[in-house]
Amino acid sequence: xxxxxxxxxxxxxxxxxxxxxxxxxxxxxxxxxxxxxxxxxxxxxxxxxxxxxxxxxxxxxxxxxxxxxxxxxxxxxxxxxxxxxxxxxxxxxxxxxxxxxxxxxxxxxxxxxxxxxxxxxxxxxxxxxxxxxxxxxxxxxxxxxxxxxxxxxxxxxxxxxxxxxxxxxxxxxxxxxxxxxxxxxxxxxxxxxxxxxxxxxxxxxxxxxxxxxxxxxxxxxxxxxxxxxxxxxxxxxxxxxxxxxxxxxxxxxxxxxxxxxxxxxxxxxxxxxxxxxxxxxxxxxxxxxxxxxxxxxxxxxxxxxxxxxxxxxxxxxxxxxxxxxxxxxxxxxxx
Amino acid sequence: xxxxxxxxxxxxxxxxxxxxxxxxxxxxxxxxxxxxxxxxxxxxxxxxxxxxxxxxxxxxxxxxxxxxxxxxxxxxxxxxxxx
Numbered sequence: 001x002x003x004x005x006x007x008x009x010x011x012x013x014x015x016x017x018x019x020x021x022x023x024x025x026x027x028x029x030x031x032x033x034x035x036x037x038x039x040x041x042x043x044x045x046x047x048x049x050x051x052x053x054x055x056x057x058x059x060x061x062x063x064x065x066x067x068x069x070x071x072x073x074x075x076x077x078x079x080x081x082x083x084x085x086x087x088x089x090x091x092x093x094x095x096x097x098x099x100x101x102x103x104x105x106x107x108x109x110x111x112x113x114x115x116x117x118x119x120x121x122x123x124x125x126x127x128x129x130x131x132x133x134x135x136x137x138x139x140x141x142x143x144x145x146x147x148x149x150x151x152x153x154x155x156x157x158x159x160x161x162x163x164x165x166x167x168x169x170x171x172x173x174x175x176x177x178x179x180x181x182x183x184x185x186x187x188x189x190x191x192x193x194x195x196x197x198x199x200x201x202x203x204x205x206x207x208x209x210x211x212x213x214x215x216x217x218x219x220x221x222x223x224x225x226x227x228x229x230x231x232x233x234x235x236x237x238x239x240x241x242x243x244x245x246x247x248x249x250x251x252x253x254x255x256x257x258x259x260x261x262x263x264x265x266x267x268x269x270x271x272x273x274x275x276x277x278x279x280x281x282x283x284x285x286x287x288x289x290x291x292x293x294x295x296x297x298x299x300x301x302x303x304x305x306x307x308x309x310x311x312x313x314x315x316x317x318x319x320x321x322x323x324x325x326x327x328x329x330x331x332x333x334x335x
Numbered sequence: 336x337x338x339x340x341x342x343x344x345x346x347x348x349x350x351x352x353x354x355x356x357x358x359x360x361x362x363x364x365x366x367x368x369x370x371x372x373x374x375x376x377x378x379x380x381x382x383x384x385x386x387x388x389x390x391x392x393x394x395x396x397x398x399x400x401x402x403x404x405x406x407x408x409x410x411x412x413x414x415x416x417x418x
Binding site: 133140141165306310 | 367373375378395397398400402
């Protein structure tokens, strides 16, 4: 019989989990990937911080190359918190401001052209982000809107037409792909591999850019719920300021929480919903713990299934149209 | 306007499914349950409906009751046009 669901369901023994991951990480990097170290893109967020700490624990800090890749729209805190993470783990890091690359690729210009299709007044000095309606408050389809803030203090919210939505996403994806290009540049230069930083919520729900932050040689925390990543962070000595920072996309010029951009609920509630769904708990059992209505959890469950379905493409490797049986790839013994 | 079902079916065939899948798709089959239209697909569908029939779909109207099957879309378009 399943235990009664509670918020404690996600509790872990951080020391045991850190030791298991470190052992597997070393085996993966050294014996399977045949590399001596790893490059980690450090964003100042909790996931890259824990990934950095686990790599340092497994491979030694001298075999971890941190990379800071802020750009024009990054929060002012990003670089300072990223440095705090690297310092706390004794990892050296390189600063690569990616703004000039993004300008050369016309990332900002292209994005703003698509913003203008929704809001013709949008121009220099404006700030904007894209948001989704809450899934728990109704059955409405989750269609992105743009929220724009003018230099004179006016806020405009409008539904994004199809062409503008696709264009904004395509333009901003330059950021994640540029970061990954630089991570692989440094990995190739050092004969290292690249660590991916998604937690389970992000990995399961497809919250990543294909060929951007979704691209990596190994993903050491992809099986951990975000709540567990926070627990591990405290054990691994991640600075408190980083542990207290609300999850953010750090992608748009206006501050944007991950829950308004992608997930149905704040991460702690979303984590429990995902855990409960994965372990066969009913919406009514989850609703009791989260003090929500069962119908709201049913919507979250449907949203989880919907995202799994619609983001399969992101997880797909390049598909072959006929077999090449001679190519056999190594996989870790525990995978 | 007379054949909204036919126009929606043609649009779905051109954008979301293979011909053999479309043949099996009943007019009352749920897009969500059959998984043939994702969130970007809903936006594609909205654009098609608004452009083809000259109507504006309000945020509150973007619900499965109005848009989750060929039959529901047809009924919704007719209601909007009649309003």
